Amino acid sequence: MIAKFNGFDGDQAAIDKAMMERCIGLSAKAIEQGEMPFASLICRGAEILVEATNQVARAEDITRHAELVAISKAQHILGRKDLSDCTLYCTVELCAMCAFAARETRIGRVVFAIKSPMMGGVSKWNVLRDTELSNAMPEVFGAVPEVVAGLMQEDAERIWHAWNPLIWAVIRYRGYLGGYSADTCFTTLHAIPERHGFLRRLFAFHNHAPDFFRRLRF
Numbered sequence: 548m549i550a551k552f553n554g555f556d557g558d559q560a561a562i563d564k565a566m567m568e569r570c571i572g573l574s575a576k577a578i579e580q581g582e583m584p585f586a587s588l589i590c591r592g593a594e595i596l597v598e599a600t601n602q603v604a605r606a607e608d609i610t611r612h613a614e615l616v617a618i619s620k621a622q623h624i625l626g627r628k629d630l631s632d633c634t635l636y637c638t639v640e641l642c643a644m645c646a647f648a649a650r651e652t653r654i655g656r657v658v659f660a661i662k663s664p665m666m667g668g669v670s671k672w673n674v675l676r677d678t679e680l681s682n683a684m685p686e687v688f689g690a691v692p693e694v695v696a697g698l699m700q701e702d703a704e705r706i707w708h709a710w711n712p713l714i715w716a717v718i719r720y721r722g723y724l725g726g727y728s729a730d731t732c733f734t735t736l737h738a739i740p741e742r743h744g745f746l747r748r749l750f751a752f753h754n755h756a757p758d759f760f761r762r763l764r765f
């Protein structure tokens with residue numbers, strides 16, 4: 548665990564605001580690291596388990612998005628794939644690649660600041676909110692997580708503007724990122740429970756008693 552905020556007494560909205568403030572601060576540090584201002588945290592309640600910036604420029608590896616780096620670290624720290632008790636925070640709506648990975652971790656909540664209408668795993672490609680993934684393959688994909696979109700968008704956008712005002716203006720003009728007013732952008736999409744299908748029970752039984760299946764002959 549990196550840090551824990553005290554005194555919130557389960558106030559999720561206050562925790563989200565504190566975490567997003569930290570995430571936005573981290574996105575400014577990404578600029579100093581030679582990266583674009585993407586940052587991500589994975590938290591359990593008021594505990595920050597991991598924080599990450601993009602490593603794409605430094606590693607010359609397009610899979611090193613901040614969100615994937617954070618997911619990988621969180622699984623390593625917890626010693627399990629399941630992140631259903633965690634919230635993923637990111638300054639920019641996670642892309643389809645990262646959203647797919649997040650669904651496989653069964654992430655419980657996702658909170659982001661700037662919408663991504665061209666690349667987003669919610670706004671453009673319905674990966675985070677797809678019920679078919681979890682209903683058809685609940686043994687692989689978690690339930691549809693709660694998604695809080697547009698939290699502190701204008702604060703996060705200020706970092707992008709500071710990074711490069713001209714590039715940010717073009718990004719905004721072309722509609723790649725952001726472009727909404729905070730009033731119209733902020734939304735909460737509620738979690739949708741998964742169905743516990745037959746195959747998931749079969750997988751659980753397989754993990755519990757693998758010898759039983761070895762003896763079976765079809």
Ligand SMILES: [Zn+2]
Nearest residue numbers: 612641642645
């Ligand atoms: Zn991504």
